[in-house]
Amino acid sequence: MAEVSIRGVRKAFGTTQILHGVDVEVADGEFVILVGPSGCGKSTLLRMIAGLENIKSGEIAIGGRVVNEMPPKERDIAMVFQNYALYPHMTVRDNMAFSLTLAKAPKPVIEQKVGRAAGILGLDALLDRFPRQLSGGQRQRVAMGRAIVRDPQVFLFDEPLSNLDAKLRVQMRGEIKDLHQRLGTTTIYVTHDQIEAMTMADKIVVMQGGHVEQIGAPLELYDTPANVFVAGFIGSPAMNFLKGHIEAGAFRLGSLSLPLPTTRGVSEGSRVTYGIRPEHWKLDANGVPAIVRLVEPTGSETQVVAEIEGNRVVCAFRERVLHHPGETLHMTPDPACAHLFDDATGVRLT
Amino acid sequence: MDALTDISTWVAPSRKPSALQLLFDNKTFLVVICLLPAMGLLLVFLTYPLGLGIWLSFTDTKLGQPGEWVGLDNFAYLLEDRVFINAVWNTIFYTAAATVFKFALGLWLALLLNENVPFKSLLRAFILLPWITPTVLSAIAFWWIYDPQFSIISYVFKDVLHWTNSNFDFLGTPWHARWSLIVANVWRGIPFVAISLLAGLQTISPSLYEAAMLDGAGSWQRFRRVTVPLLMPILAVVLTFSVLFTFADFQLVYAITRGGPINSTHLMATLAFQRAIPGAALGEGAAIAVAMIPFLILATLFSYFAIGQRKWQQGGSDE
Numbered sequence: 295m296a297e298v299s300i301r302g303v304r305k306a307f308g309t310t311q312i313l314h315g316v317d318v319e320v321a322d323g324e325f326v327i328l329v330g331p332s333g334c335g336k337s338t339l340l341r342m343i344a345g346l347e348n349i350k351s352g353e354i355a356i357g358g359r360v361v362n363e364m365p366p367k368e369r370d371i372a373m374v375f376q377n378y379a380l381y382p383h384m385t386v387r388d389n390m391a392f393s394l395t396l397a398k399a400p401k402p403v404i405e406q407k408v409g410r411a412a413g414i415l416g417l418d419a420l421l422d423r424f425p426r427q428l429s430g431g432q433r434q435r436v437a438m439g440r441a442i443v444r445d446p447q448v449f450l451f452d453e454p455l456s457n458l459d460a461k462l463r464v465q466m467r468g469e470i471k472d473l474h475q476r477l478g479t480t481t482i483y484v485t486h487d488q489i490e491a492m493t494m495a496d497k498i499v500v501m502q503g504g505h506v507e508q509i510g511a512p513l514e515l516y517d518t519p520a521n522v523f524v525a526g527f528i529g530s531p532a533m534n535f536l537k538g539h540i541e542a543g544a545f546r547l548g549s550l551s552l553p554l555p556t557t558r559g560v561s562e563g564s565r566v567t568y569g570i571r572p573e574h575w576k577l578d579a580n581g582v583p584a585i586v587r588l589v590e591p592t593g594s595e596t597q598v599v600a601e602i603e604g605n606r607v608v609c610a611f612r613e614r615v616l617h618h619p620g621e622t623l624h625m626t627p628d629p630a631c632a633h634l635f636d637d638a639t640g641v642r643l644t
Numbered sequence: 645m646d647a648l649t650d651i652s653t654w655v656a657p658s659r660k661p662s663a664l665q666l667l668f669d670n671k672t673f674l675v676v677i678c679l680l681p682a683m684g685l686l687l688v689f690l691t692y693p694l695g696l697g698i699w700l701s702f703t704d705t706k707l708g709q710p711g712e713w714v715g716l717d718n719f720a721y722l723l724e725d726r727v728f729i730n731a732v733w734n735t736i737f738y739t740a741a742a743t744v745f746k747f748a749l750g751l752w753l754a755l756l757l758n759e760n761v762p763f764k765s766l767l768r769a770f771i772l773l774p775w776i777t778p779t780v781l782s783a784i785a786f787w788w789i790y791d792p793q794f795s796i797i798s799y800v801f802k803d804v805l806h807w808t809n810s811n812f813d814f815l816g817t818p819w820h821a822r823w824s825l826i827v828a829n830v831w832r833g834i835p836f837v838a839i840s841l842l843a844g845l846q847t848i849s850p851s852l853y854e855a856a857m858l859d860g861a862g863s864w865q866r867f868r869r870v871t872v873p874l875l876m877p878i879l880a881v882v883l884t885f886s887v888l889f890t891f892a893d894f895q896l897v898y899a900i901t902r903g904g905p906i907n908s909t910h911l912m913a914t915l916a917f918q919r920a921i922p923g924a925a926l927g928e929g930a931a932i933a934v935a936m937i938p939f940l941i942l943a944t945l946f947s948y949f950a951i952g953q954r955k956w957q958q959g960g961s962d963e
Binding site for chain 1: 857858861865
């Protein structure tokens, strides 16, 4: 096990700049998730840690050793690929044992290690099958088994769940998290799915366009997003953004005014973006009027798409809302949970 | 009536299908009519010539003289014929040697082209040249290259580099001639092998190599443990085709040596032609050609059973 330091890493393919100086510190045994929309550079960063892309600028250290010039096999890492990359001509057993076979490990050692990994992942019955004869979830497990057998200092996962169906994804999510809790190996995990990031990570690194937007624990990002991008990216359904200005200690949206979380740091008359999550609206007879456009009951809650002064907002209510499209309901945001962002830069104000 | 009501009241008219339409709706009729052209072509251009050849091999037909059924006499005679036996061994040697070199060099070329080399697509087109040149044309070129007096190779070594005092004798002695033909055949066969294997290489996912790299495999181990096994299925198919083409080769040999010197480079195909057409013994020539069939079937079966099918390619049955 080891900590991983990423310091000032840049990367360009030809003239296209992929990473513009990234700094991330991963503590020993931590589960860190790199998340962002496709093309944000998260997979490139992971491949640089693995040694599959060279590092021209900046520094990556694993367990205190700078690995910039080190070939992949000497970095003591194991990687799970999006398409699993199982060797199709080898059985599950041989797939998992491949690295040990190459290292000329004695037979009993190989058997013991493969047996242990198979036991952890419940693959004992499948050891003599070929990858083709396995379902998607089983292949995923074999790929993880191959990583576990290596007993590496760091696990790297590159969007491992995106080829699975929704139900299996939830199940494997739990299994990966459980695995990390049992083995305690430092893990760096790449995904574009913010729910995966929220549910599994100790620490999330939100990336966009080759920059790190924010680093923090899942709930930290949820409660205090550093900017509009993170605020909109984390959480589902996404946060509502309303553009207006500050007037008389409240947020002014057309003819309506919404309560502010605090007036500290905001000047009268400044233009701001008001962010409020769907679940932080509550029904209130004295609240602002909203025209109902769409009602989506999920059972546990009711999602309502409504219009306030011509702005679409999504709200999620615990109570069952029996309104019909076209009707008006009154609601108010919870001021303690509202966020204010600078209109021009998108940076958090409060 | 305005256009709106027109749309709302319009109904597709129902028509009675004609007898011809009904006939074409009949599945059996349709199957027969669709298969007929293909069956006809196969019958006229494949089955008939093959059948005629096999029938001729059991007769003593000569050119311009209808023959009589002689049973296995032709084959019995050939078994005693030193030239025929020599041609059989020659064909086997020619096929084996040419195939080994074609595959070694073809695989090497394919691996090179699969890397990121500059001008890759241009190179790929370039190596196809020997394949698209008409065989007789390239055979004549090689004939010229191997010419005892005007060979360019002799010229370079003798008159330019002064490494030797005499011209090379490429086609004058049996073994020189055999190897010269093999070189020409390899030159011509490499593009087929290289391009087919390149196609096979490109089906191997790059992430497998990355996974192997992380697992600690060096480049030789990646080649031996990932590339070779995954290339086996296509290798088997290409090998079969290559063996069949080489075994039945005619043009190169006939154009360059005509089987000489003293029948030492005759392949079964050239000997069959030599005996049947210039030699006018149609029955005997046909018998030589028919004698190739068991070898070809054997080669096909070998590649089908020995290397064609692998367990890991079949999947999903016991899920």
